[in-house]
Amino acid sequence: MKNFRVGSVVALMLYFGVPAALAAEPADSSSAVAPGLIVFSSDRSGPWRIWSVRPDGSGLRALTEATPDENDVDPVFSPDGKSILFSSTRGGEVGLWKLSLGGNKPERICDGDQAEWSADGRRIAFRRQERIYVRDLVGGGERCISPADWPHCSGPAWSPDGKRIAFACRWDAGNAIFLVDSEGGQPTKVYDKQGACEPHWSPDGTRIVYETETHIATIAPDGTKNRLVTYFGGVQRYGRFSPDGKSIVYCQGASERGPWELYIIPAQGGTPALLTEGNSDMNPDWH
Amino acid sequence: MKSTTLAIALLWIAFTQVCLRGKAAGADYEPGTPATWLFDTGSSSPGPLNAAGLASKSGWRVVPEDGLAHQFRGDAVFLNDRVIVVLRRRGAGAEVYCQTAAAPKMRAALLPLAASGDEPGVLVNATVLENNLGAVMLTATFRTPGGDTCELRYRLTAGQVIVEAQPGKGVDRLLVRCPARYVVVPDFFGDDMVFGSEDLSRPRLQLPAENFCLGLSDQGSAEVMCVWQSSRQQAVAVRSGPGLREEGQADEERETPGAAAFAGWEIQADKDKSIWVACFDGTGLWHQQVLATKDALGAAALDWKPPFAAKWRADLLRTGGAATSWFFHDPDASKDGPAASETAVAGYPCCFEGGRAIVRLAPELQAAAGRSSLLVYALDRSRETPLATFCPIDILRNTLGVGPCQYILQTEGLATETNPTPDNVMTWVEKQFARNRQKKSADEIRELLDQMVAHVGHAQARIEQYGSFGREVCNLCGEKAPVLRSIGESIERDAAAFSNRTPPPAKLASQLAEQVVVLIGRKNSMSACEKLGAEIRQIGASEDRALARCRMAARWLRQSAAMLAEDDSSQAALAGEVQVRAERMLGTK
Numbered sequence: 001m002k003n004f005r006v007g008s009v010v011a012l013m014l015y016f017g018v019p020a021a022l023a024a025e026p027a028d029s030s031s032a033v034a035p036g037l038i039v040f041s042s043d044r045s046g047p048w049r050i051w052s053v054r055p056d057g058s059g060l061r062a063l064t065e066a067t068p069d070e071n072d073v074d075p076v077f078s079p080d081g082k083s084i085l086f087s088s089t090r091g092g093e094v095g096l097w098k099l100s101l102g103g104n105k106p107e108r109i110c111d112g113d114q115a116e117w118s119a120d121g122r123r124i125a126f127r128r129q130e131r132i133y134v135r136d137l138v139g140g141g142e143r144c145i146s147p148a149d150w151p152h153c154s155g156p157a158w159s160p161d162g163k164r165i166a167f168a169c170r171w172d173a174g175n176a177i178f179l180v181d182s183e184g185g186q187p188t189k190v191y192d193k194q195g196a197c198e199p200h201w202s203p204d205g206t207r208i209v210y211e212t213e214t215h216i217a218t219i220a221p222d223g224t225k226n227r228l229v230t231y232f233g234g235v236q237r238y239g240r241f242s243p244d245g246k247s248i249v250y251c252q253g254a255s256e257r258g259p260w261e262l263y264i265i266p267a268q269g270g271t272p273a274l275l276t277e278g279n280s281d282m283n284p285d286w287h
Numbered sequence: 288m289k290s291t292t293l294a295i296a297l298l299w300i301a302f303t304q305v306c307l308r309g310k311a312a313g314a315d316y317e318p319g320t321p322a323t324w325l326f327d328t329g330s331s332s333p334g335p336l337n338a339a340g341l342a343s344k345s346g347w348r349v350v351p352e353d354g355l356a357h358q359f360r361g362d363a364v365f366l367n368d369r370v371i372v373v374l375r376r377r378g379a380g381a382e383v384y385c386q387t388a389a390a391p392k393m394r395a396a397l398l399p400l401a402a403s404g405d406e407p408g409v410l411v412n413a414t415v416l417e418n419n420l421g422a423v424m425l426t427a428t429f430r431t432p433g434g435d436t437c438e439l440r441y442r443l444t445a446g447q448v449i450v451e452a453q454p455g456k457g458v459d460r461l462l463v464r465c466p467a468r469y470v471v472v473p474d475f476f477g478d479d480m481v482f483g484s485e486d487l488s489r490p491r492l493q494l495p496a497e498n499f500c501l502g503l504s505d506q507g508s509a510e511v512m513c514v515w516q517s518s519r520q521q522a523v524a525v526r527s528g529p530g531l532r533e534e535g536q537a538d539e540e541r542e543t544p545g546a547a548a549f550a551g552w553e554i555q556a557d558k559d560k561s562i563w564v565a566c567f568d569g570t571g572l573w574h575q576q577v578l579a580t581k582d583a584l585g586a587a588a589l590d591w592k593p594p595f596a597a598k599w600r601a602d603l604l605r606t607g608g609a610a611t612s613w614f615f616h617d618p619d620a621s622k623d624g625p626a627a628s629e630t631a632v633a634g635y636p637c638c639f640e641g642g643r644a645i646v647r648l649a650p651e652l653q654a655a656a657g658r659s660s661l662l663v664y665a666l667d668r669s670r671e672t673p674l675a676t677f678c679p680i681d682i683l684r685n686t687l688g689v690g691p692c693q694y695i696l697q698t699e700g701l702a703t704e705t706n707p708t709p710d711n712v713m714t715w716v717e718k719q720f721a722r723n724r725q726k727k728s729a730d731e732i733r734e735l736l737d738q739m740v741a742h743v744g745h746a747q748a749r750i751e752q753y754g755s756f757g758r759e760v761c762n763l764c765g766e767k768a769p770v771l772r773s774i775g776e777s778i779e780r781d782a783a784a785f786s787n788r789t790p791p792p793a794k795l796a797s798q799l800a801e802q803v804v805v806l807i808g809r810k811n812s813m814s815a816c817e818k819l820g821a822e823i824r825q826i827g828a829s830e831d832r833a834l835a836r837c838r839m840a841a842r843w844l845r846q847s848a849a850m851l852a853e854d855d856s857s858q859a860a861l862a863g864e865v866q867v868r869a870e871r872m873l874g875t876k
Contacts, residue, residue: 226421231446232674233681254670256689
């Protein structure tokens with residue numbers, strides 16, 4: 001079973017630290033507002049930071065800076081592409097932060113990690129203490145939408161129509177992906193084989209990309225038409241659709257310990273193209 | 288008139304094309320893609336399908352996706368771009384072919400065996416459980432010669448070389464027919480065990496494998512790997528045909544290229560536990576070479592080059608399945624193979640230089656081996672390994688899950704959430720020194736070093752337990768069972784080689800840790816920290832290796848005792864006692 005899920009990256013970094021910092025100038029983040037941009041977390045400059053790169057591999061730049069003890073991971077674009085949410089250890093507590101790509105300083109939202117926006121950008125779904133919450137960004141109200149007796153929930157992903165949230169849950173018997181109404185309710189199972197977790201919707205809402213123990217796959221929300229997208233040696237993780245749904249960006253590692261490189265592959269499967277290399281690049285999101 | 292004729296002709300051509308597509312290969316089938324496809328051949332074949340039949344797919348129809356109610360009229364065939372699985376009506380099991388550039392080659396057959404006998408049954412029914420472009424899964428029902436029925440599920444996923452078998456009702460063992468020249472029981476930390484024809488004094492060889500083994504065949508171009516979920520499941524290698532070792536036969540004669548020593552394996556079925564069989568195909572996947580004495584002592588280039596970048600394993604074969612193992616050192620690779628043996632670290636007995644595989648064996652190594660037969664195969668991938676190339680550790684990840692690198696510690700009950708191994712802890716500590724944070728992190732450094740010293744102490748205690756166990760076996764066996772006694776002696780020897788060091792490893796780790804703590808207050812102490820780190824890591828590597836060697840030997844002792852009990856009834860009681868004690872030792876954490 002996979003022991004380290006997305007949010008565990010933060011704990012992992014806290015425990016094992018990061019390599020010595022290299023010189024890395026944060027870019028003028030306002031210039032990163034453009035269609036066809038991929039954000040990801042990377043330790044290429046020492047501590048984990050949020051970086052961006054164009055899908056053709058150009059324009060690689062750091063979007064966040066912080067003290068060497070602070071690590072930023074799990075970036076997610078807002079629906080309009082003007083902001084990103086990310087998880088960070090800034091201030092000593094793992095929390096959710098919002099960065100406006102227009103140039104403002106990051107703003108702490110609340111405790112938690114693994115956040116994702118609703119389609120209208122007014123709410124976020126996130127994980128806190130292995131349960132899934134929805135938070136109103138304006139009023140600050142929160143609601144737990146995962147069943148109280150479900151022990152290890154992770155990776156919430158909001159459907160494009162805003163009605164459902166996909167998430168993963170880990171049991172003794174393994175992982176499974178579920179759907180739950182965004183207002184809460186009884187989850188329905190999508191898939192429960194091969195350590196399925198890390199769900200994320202296609203832009204049209206007809207597919208969910210997820211990861212198995214070692215590969216990236218897609219499946220219809222009703223659990224049919226399961227498709228393995230990657231089938232390579234090593235480990236593939238963190239698949240995310242491109243804005244047009246035709247491609248998927250994911251991480252490739254020689255082993256479960258990395259190091260991780262970003263690749264882009266057609267969503268139907270095919271030949272992957274190397275996007276980044278050098279140290280570890282993880283948790284991509286594409287807008 | 289002409290135009291009418293032409294139009295009719297064109298319509299006829301179009302009609303026949305549509306019919307042929309529908310009849311021959313199915314309207315949607317896209318050959319060469321990683322996706323999985325399920326076919327109904329339309330008629331049943333009395334014998335294994337040949338390459339031409341598999342290629343033409345004449346008369347075959349694609350079973351529609353998610354069509355789970357399909358009733359097969361002929362044989363069931365499911366495939367991806369790497370593997371073809373054939374379930375023939377009245378056949379004895381699934382025949383597995385590799386899709387090679389030239390033509391499909393049968394590499395294995397997966398047959399259920401009932402508890403009532405060694406004869407496989409015949410397929411009487413196949414039902415579809417899963418059928419999409421990502422995976423195909425069938426339940427096959429077999430009727431045994433004794434009239435019993437048993438069920439086995441087969442599953443193939445897109446782009447993979449692995450066939451999963453889930454034994455169901457009535458299945459006692461899975462027979463994997465895969466002729467092999469060598470059977471390898473790899474050990475990621477210690478030495479492999481490698482069995483060839485010279486090790487076959489009986490028709491069935493109980494393997495000391497915990498979860499997987501490899502069969503090497505076809506003169507270097509084929510490997511079959513078998514993985515099972517529980518270390519409780521017994522694995523037996525079955526001898527190929529008659530032809531036991533003949534007295535006076537020379538090594539060279541017995542090592543006839545391509546001669547299969549083994550017919551395959553039997554893996555004990557366990558409730559709800561899968562067994563996976565992976566087939567690798569390609570030139571130079573493995574290589575065996577008898578080194579001339581002068582070459583072994585000097586530097587010899589093997590008659591082989593690695594077909595792809597990977598962590599290549601080299602086994603210097605000894606007698607009775609024993610081997611001395613290490614990884615090829617690759618100066619161009621980003622990182623050497625993990626946990627290479629101390630010998631390899633010291634002098635790189637095997638390395639790649641300018642694309643050649645070079646072997647330099649120290650005299651004592653050659654003398655210990657008695658002969659210099661070297662076996663090479665890829666065990667794990669490196670960062671440079673092509674994405675579409677699979678190594679055995681990839682198969683382990685795909686089947687048992689991630690984390691095979693933690694294998695020996697987990698198996699021995701020494702893995703913890705924080706996993707304070709010497710390597711992990713010193714990597715973290717060195718990062719604090721590199722970032723000049725050692726003063727700020729002083730408390731954490733001390734705490735982690737304490738945990739590391741405790742970890743080394745636990746491992747040392749465990750190795751000493753093995754040493755005591757080895758002595759116990761020697762005393763128990765005395766002169767009555769020399770084979771078992773010699774294994775007991777090897778366990779005692781390996782344990783003592785680690786534990787009897789001066790100072791003892793745990794004490795040395797403690798002393799070195801104290802020296803690291805002293806560095807915390809000093810300036811420019813990074814290089815001193817790294818030097819201490821190298822010494823501490825060496826303790827960890829030795830510990831992993833000693834532990835792995837002891838465990839492998841204990842497993843081999845257990846299997847050897849079982850075989851002795853079968854072969855010599857007068858020794859059955861003693862062998863049974865050794866088996867019980869070995870089981871207890873392996874199970875006690």
